[in-house]
Amino acid sequence: MxxxxxxxxxxxxxxxxxxxxxxxxxxxxxxxxxxxFADIIAVSNNPLTDIKSLEDIQYVIKEGYLYKDRNKQ
Structure with a gap:
């Protein structure tokens, strides 16, 4: 966009x-x-500074549960 x-x-x-x-x-x-109702993603950097930071998801909160990629530090 x-x-x-x-x-x-x-x-x-x-x-x-x-x-x-x-x-x-x-x-x-x-x-x-x-x-x-909300599903939320967390990213390391401010997407208003760098929109591509939305591609580097650190974790997701979906239906109240936290999901994290174990391969990420």
Missing amino acids: TKHGMTKLEAIQAATVRAAEVLGMSQEIGQVEEGF
């Missing part, structure tokens, strides 16, 4: 907040907020 003119923030929002709005689910998903 950033290759086609979106800012890094716009690209992240397109995959989260805006996607939830399009699905009509903005009161349930798309944000990290109490009472919302």
